[in-house]
Amino acid sequence: MTRRKTWFQFLFDVSVWLSPLPIAGLFLWLIGDLILRGSGAFWPDAAEVGGNSVVIVFEQIIQFLTAAPERAGRGGGIGPILISTGLILSVCMTVALPIGLGTAIGLSEFLPVNSRFGRLVRRSLDVLSGVPSIVFGLFGNAFFCRFLGLKFSIASGGLTLACMVLPLLIRSAEEGFRAVPDSQRQAAAALGFSRWSTVFRIILPQASLGIVVGLILGTGRALAETAALIFTSGYVDRMPRSLGDSGRSLSIHIYDLSMNVPGGNENAYASALVLVASLAVINLGAHQLMTRLLKREVAYA
Amino acid sequence: MFQSNKDRLLTALVIGMAAIAGSIVVIIAIFVVKESIPAMTHIGGSRFLTDESWHPADDAPRGQFNLLPILLGTVLSSMGAICVAAPLGVLSAVFCQFYAPLRVARWYRMIIELMAGVPSVVFGLWGLVVLVPIVASIHPPGQSLFTGIIILTLMILPTVVLLTDAAFSSVSHSYRQGAAALGLSRATTVLSVMIPAAWSGIVTAVLLGLVRALGETMAVVMVCGNVVRLPKGLFDPVRTLTGTIALEMGYARGDHRASLFFCGMVLLILVAVLVASIEIANRRGRHDTT
Numbered sequence: 001m002t003r004r005k006t007w008f009q010f011l012f013d014v015s016v017w018l019s020p021l022p023i024a025g026l027f028l029w030l031i032g033d034l035i036l037r038g039s040g041a042f043w044p045d046a047a048e049v050g051g052n053s054v055v056i057v058f059e060q061i062i063q064f065l066t067a068a069p070e071r072a073g074r075g076g077g078i079g080p081i082l083i084s085t086g087l088i089l090s091v092c093m094t095v096a097l098p099i100g101l102g103t104a105i106g107l108s109e110f111l112p113v114n115s116r117f118g119r120l121v122r123r124s125l126d127v128l129s130g131v132p133s134i135v136f137g138l139f140g141n142a143f144f145c146r147f148l149g150l151k152f153s154i155a156s157g158g159l160t161l162a163c164m165v166l167p168l169l170i171r172s173a174e175e176g177f178r179a180v181p182d183s184q185r186q187a188a189a190a191l192g193f194s195r196w197s198t199v200f201r202i203i204l205p206q207a208s209l210g211i212v213v214g215l216i217l218g219t220g221r222a223l224a225e226t227a228a229l230i231f232t233s234g235y236v237d238r239m240p241r242s243l244g245d246s247g248r249s250l251s252i253h254i255y256d257l258s259m260n261v262p263g264g265n266e267n268a269y270a271s272a273l274v275l276v277a278s279l280a281v282i283n284l285g286a287h288q289l290m291t292r293l294l295k296r297e298v299a300y301a
Numbered sequence: 302m303f304q305s306n307k308d309r310l311l312t313a314l315v316i317g318m319a320a321i322a323g324s325i326v327v328i329i330a331i332f333v334v335k336e337s338i339p340a341m342t343h344i345g346g347s348r349f350l351t352d353e354s355w356h357p358a359d360d361a362p363r364g365q366f367n368l369l370p371i372l373l374g375t376v377l378s379s380m381g382a383i384c385v386a387a388p389l390g391v392l393s394a395v396f397c398q399f400y401a402p403l404r405v406a407r408w409y410r411m412i413i414e415l416m417a418g419v420p421s422v423v424f425g426l427w428g429l430v431v432l433v434p435i436v437a438s439i440h441p442p443g444q445s446l447f448t449g450i451i452i453l454t455l456m457i458l459p460t461v462v463l464l465t466d467a468a469f470s471s472v473s474h475s476y477r478q479g480a481a482a483l484g485l486s487r488a489t490t491v492l493s494v495m496i497p498a499a500w501s502g503i504v505t506a507v508l509l510g511l512v513r514a515l516g517e518t519m520a521v522v523m524v525c526g527n528v529v530r531l532p533k534g535l536f537d538p539v540r541t542l543t544g545t546i547a548l549e550m551g552y553a554r555g556d557h558r559a560s561l562f563f564c565g566m567v568l569l570i571l572v573a574v575l576v577a578s579i580e581i582a583n584r585r586g587r588h589d590t591t
Contacts, residue, residue: 013400013487134546195312255519276423283418
């Protein structure tokens with residue numbers, strides 16, 4: 001056998017070494033562009049510079065985050081849009097959290113591992129996590145907006161998103177439950193604890209980290225979503241007065257500004273920067289907690 | 302075993318929640334099918350392929366419902382993206398696992414994870430503002446199948462890279478040691494030992510990437526041009542199934558609305574077929590190793 005590299009092997013080596021370049025390059029280009037153009041809206045105009053420019057930038061950011069959009073979003077800020085986004089997310093989590101937690105408790109604490117019902121639910125959740133988001137949008141429009149008569153509203157949007165984040169939430173919560181060692185369940189049973197107290201006094205407190213991770217990841221997923229919201233929560237960019245009002249989420253605002261509003265690019269970029277920055281914070285938080293969760297699991301094992 | 306009332310309540314509650322969670326996907330399927338029934342009865346399956354054009358605003362007798370260009374747009378854009386993303390993604394995962402120094406690999410993985418978290422509207426915005434003018438300067442109009450493929454490639458790469466990376470990690474360590482003991486070169490180790498050993502995982506990664514590409518909506522709408530016409534080349538605009546739904550759902554009535562739900566149903570079927578084939582690939586993979 002010769003140790004000399006063939007041409008093919010050489011070619012393979014070279015392409016492996018080169019493969020990360022286009023990917024990382026394009027991605028860094030995207031992020032750099034987002035930061036540069038996105039922060040452009042916050043820099044003080046050259047003529048205005050005077051006084052403390054840091055203060056001015058800070059004021060501009062606050063202004064952008066609180067003011068109402070003007071001229072279809074070309075000017076002004078994203079105040080009402082942030083409120084709508086927050087309301088949609090709250091509806092989503094208020095509905096998804098109890099159902100998700102209940103399901104996770106049922107799957108991991110109550111149902112036998114190989115029960116047919118448990119396997120059926122798991123399989124169905126796997127399928128649910130593969131459904132494209134635009135199909136969630138169609139379903140939300142047909143079911144929540146029309147069938148239940150909620151029309152285009154923050155409630156419809158939040159409920160649609162709740163269906164979407166459920167698999168993610170359940171999986172993380174189950175991770176959390178799995179991190180609780182079986183010896184504790186046995187100890188609780190030996191002490192004659194009822195299932196109620198075992199779940200609420202022993203399991204849930206210890207699994208809270210996993211649940212919080214799920215909550216954070218689910219919020220991130222919901223925050224990034226656009227397609228499922230266009231035909232459920234609607235386009236209206238006014239300040240919502242109730243959950244029955246239509247409200248525009250941050251991601252829809254970006255879409256609308258860049259596609260339908262000529263001259264909306266600057267504010268679209270600024271909104272995109274706000275969106276990506278909040279997602280970065282969310283994901284970092286989840287990452288930190290996850291590391292702690294893993295450490296705890298290792299400590300028990 | 303003795304059960305208190307509280308326990309019975311809790312059991313009923315969690316089983317009920319699980320039943321709700323498990324039935325959502327069924328309700329989705331029922332509603333998507335139910336809403337698309339008018340399209341299937343009024344228009345009929347064959348007209349989606351034989352009509353002259355896509356002018357769905359009028360009801361069935363007068364409207365034109367040719368889905369073929371749209372279907373082709375979806376297939377071409379996602380197949381194009383996976384054809385680029387699959388080799389590039391697998392090579393990248395090989396880079397992470399077998400070539401890069403540990404620290405570089407960690408940085409690279411972090412970049413890929415960040416990339417996975419970028420929302421699709423942001424990819425779309427960047428594509429529309431930065432990429433489209435560049436593509437237009439090569440070959441107008443810029444919003445085209447080509448731009449769509451680039452953006453989709455970037456969006457599905459994280460899926461392919463991270464899952465392939467995980468598949469390599471789960472290959473037994475003895476394979477690597479055996480290859481080293483035989484004095485195989487790095488390229489040979491990867492090509493003839495590691496890739497065959499991780500094959501079913503790699504196939505799963507690529508197919509899941511394809512699922513993601515098929516279902517992607519916003520970024521595609523923003524960069525593909527959305528003209529309903531059979532594309533003659535890489536630089537022609539295309540419209541996808543997802544794009545059609547996103548663009549027309551706002552004003553669709555009657556048979557038009559039903560035909561959009563029909564698009565959704567076609568999309569669901571495509572995804573279901575892919576997910577089923579992933580499962581088959583995995584089952585076969587498990588048989589291979591045992």
